[in-house]
Amino acid sequence: MGLLMFYEYLSRIEALIEKHDDIGLHNYLDAMHAADIAEVLENLESDEQRQVFGLLTDEKATEVLEELNSDDFSELIKALTYEKKVTLLDLMSQDDIVDKLNELPESRQKEIIAFLDYEDAADVKDLLLYEEDTAGGIMTKDYVSIQKDYSIYYAIETLRAIAPDAETIYYIYVVDDAERLVGVISLRELIIASPNRSVESVMNENVITVNINDDQEEVARIVSKYDLLAVPVVDNGNVMHGIITIDDVLDVIEEEATEDIYKFAGTSDEEVYEHDDTLFDRVKNSVRSRLPWLVITIFGGLLSAKVLASYQTTISANASLAMFMPLLAGMGGNVGTQSSTITVRNIATHMIEGADILRTLIHEISVGMLVGMFCAIIVGTAALFMHAEYHIAIIVGISMCANMVTAATIGTIVPLIFKRIGVDPAVASAPFITTTIDLTGLTIYFTLATMMIANL
Structure with missing residues (x-):
């Protein structure tokens, strides 16, 4: 459902509630899809939720329950009569019931299971024993x-x-x-x-x-x-x-x-919050998700500063070298992120197996070399137009090419190594990749500059 359609549904339903037009509201809900009703319900107050839900047919109410988040599911079930609870839960798919119960406290799970018939209750209890992210955790026993x-x-x-x-x-x-x-x-x-x-x-x-x-x-x-x-x-x-x-x-x-x-962005799904979460909870979850990767980036930055300090003499003698540092770091980070994105995606879709690993590495290095040579010509020419000395232009150009090849290599190898040691390759996130590439890029740049300037 599009955002405009959602607000249209929400405003229409709220207007009918305010008018106490139960017949009109029933007819309007009857024409809506269950998923749309569920989305609207999650944005209504509790008493309004119960009023709207009470106007649904048993079949439509069951479909809506299957679409709701666990908290709203639990609250609506709690407000129903005994007979209604038994009827609706009997109509629900076992796997949908299990999905909802998995996110509820154990005490609440037992309360809801008590309204199932003996056979369904036994099946649901059995399904709850499996890990949520396994085949057993998402299967249903309702089959032929x-x-x-x-x-x-x-x-x-x-x-x-x-x-x-x-x-x-x-x-x-x-x-x-x-x-x-x-x-x-x-x-x-x-x-x-x-x-x-x-x-x-x-x-x-x-x-x-x-x-x-x-x-x-x-x-x-x-x-x-x-x-x-x-x-x-x-x-x-x-x-x-x-x-x-x-x-x-x-x-x-x-x-x-x-x-x-x-994971690739250096955060986690803890930042996905419910509409009733407090601002404190949202901020706390975001900080907890992002801070570890940012700390890694800080230490990477400190190492980069250490690299710069070791080449202080070179920088002091050729201040124009500093002009191109952001460009080299930015381009290297872009190439590394592109390579790691493609690699992580291919790993996830099982397109990298056996000999494909070497083929993927050669492919990304080749791409890095070709785009690096092209970009090296551009930045080298630009450096001359910026009145840099010819040897500085050569240093910047060669460093650009070398940096992009290195970045493509790192962006490919890191996810492959993570896969090899049994770590989720998606953890090879942008902050980790870009920090590593910054270090190698600066080292290549100033090592090359020091060697060439010393021989002039």
Whole structure:
């Protein structure tokens, strides 16, 4: 929903609330998408939330609950009657319930689980045992499975009976007597198959699966690679435990991309705040996220100052050298950030494996050399027009090229090293990269200047 559309929805709903026009408000809400209603609810006062939510049909109310953040979900559930709680929670998907409960205190989790029926409560408790960012933590047990020795006719009759409780029926999973996954059949294949044939004779035995302990990022990669609408979750014995649907995978992709962006910027998702967070909490989280990387930058700056101090004689004798320091540092930082961004992205999408590592390094160094030579000609010529001596122009040009090659190398190697030692490559963030490049760039510049000037 666009910002203008959101404010249009919000102002319209607030106007209907103020007029006490419940009929008009009900009709207006009925035409809205559940995700839009949820976004509006999160910006209303508690009493207004309850009033609006109370006008929704059970189906629409369930969809809205699945879209809400955990705090608003908890507060709205708390305000409902016993019968309404049971009805809505029964309609919700298990994985959505688990997503909400994971962010609530344990005592509140138990209160909400108490309104589920015995089977759903057991499944939800089981799902809560898994880590949030694993396949087990994002899967649902609401799936359809049939025995491999079923006839197609009996399989369809079984599907009619159990499909209403399933999250998706695009794929029907085939299991043996021990619940081990042995095949999969699409709904289309099931419908067009001869009723007298066995499920085993038409099923696809080459099933793409994920392990229950796999990281959610690996799950997203597999679903994306094979263009799946859902993927089965199995344990080490190939026993099926649940499925992960495409809507959950999209949430994972957004979450992982956001996390990588924050890390790359030298901060974290702690800076994402809720609308009811206090200013103190927002400031505290931001300071805690940014300060460690800024401290690293400070020490890098102090080392840079130490490098400059060691070349003080060279700088004093040729003051014009100082004019080009910001340019060299800035260009090196830009190239390093570009290389590290591309490398981190390729690592995240598993495009750098084995021999690709060397190929990637050679590619980035080659790019750094070519753009460095081009930029060296420009800055060398500019230096002459700025009335710098010809040897200063040569020093600046050569340093520019060398600095950009070095920056491209560092920007590529650092994420690869982090990956090798088991650290998230996204942690190779801009402050770390640029600080390292500043040190190497200044060292190259003044070492070259000292050597050339000494030989004049």
